[in-house]
Amino acid sequence: MSRFLNVLRSWLVMTSVITVGHSLQSFRDHTFLYEKIYTSKPDLVNGLQSLTFGVWMLLSSVVRGLCAIDIHNKMLYYITLWTFFIGMGHFLFEMFVFGTVAPTIFMLAILTVASISILGMLVGLRHLEAEPGSRQKKRN
Template sequence: MASTVLSYLPPAEGLLPKWLLMISLLSVGNSVQAYTTLHFTSRVYNPSAIDPPPQTPKHVTGLSSRTFGTWTFLTSLVRLYAAYNITNGAFYQLAMWTFVVAWGHFLSEWLVFKTTKWGMPLAGPIIVSNASLLWMLMQWGYYVKV
């Protein structure tokens, strides 16, 4: 059974391809929840949604949640392809760009648009995107031979 599971892991050495696979699979789950409930997306983008005052605008709608879910699913596909094609410079760069876009998006929603505040729901995506991007930048020469 264990050898069957292991056979589905990316064949390249090192932890980065496995990390990209794991992040990709988690993102698919995030996409599903974005289509099925507003609860988790509202925790990121409307931190007062647990008991909002009547005048508090709700930043998360069904449409915005599904759009976010679609965007997340697309990034998960790019990261999945990169996990299994880690030596391909184009896939590697595209995966890095997904982390740049995610990092920029979450930071701008926090610091520019003020639709979120710092806390656990925001910290996760910012830390994962930042750490993944830095890891990929440091490992470029190991995986991609120009």
């Protein structure tokens, strides 16, 4: 396996662990969402939204962790890449269309991690395709 894919696997584990942390914070107390993320319109944040956000983050974390374990599974790889696109798209829409998210340091960090992840995973696709004898899942 190429060195880049090993670094990417470590990156995915790191993002998975961070995402679990955000998920647990959302389950524990919904004030996390309006204090750190939806700071422009905190009155719109409620407990149900916090639980939904927490479930989404937990699902993203599981997908990213599984991709780190089996990075050669192309379907899982693409699903993982989409978790970053969807997350980034959500926050950009919230910031520029709905106005519920302010460009705070916390939000800029989230968008930076998503951008680096998307870029890294797109570059990783080249490395996966270039690997000699890369494991391909056979369909019956």
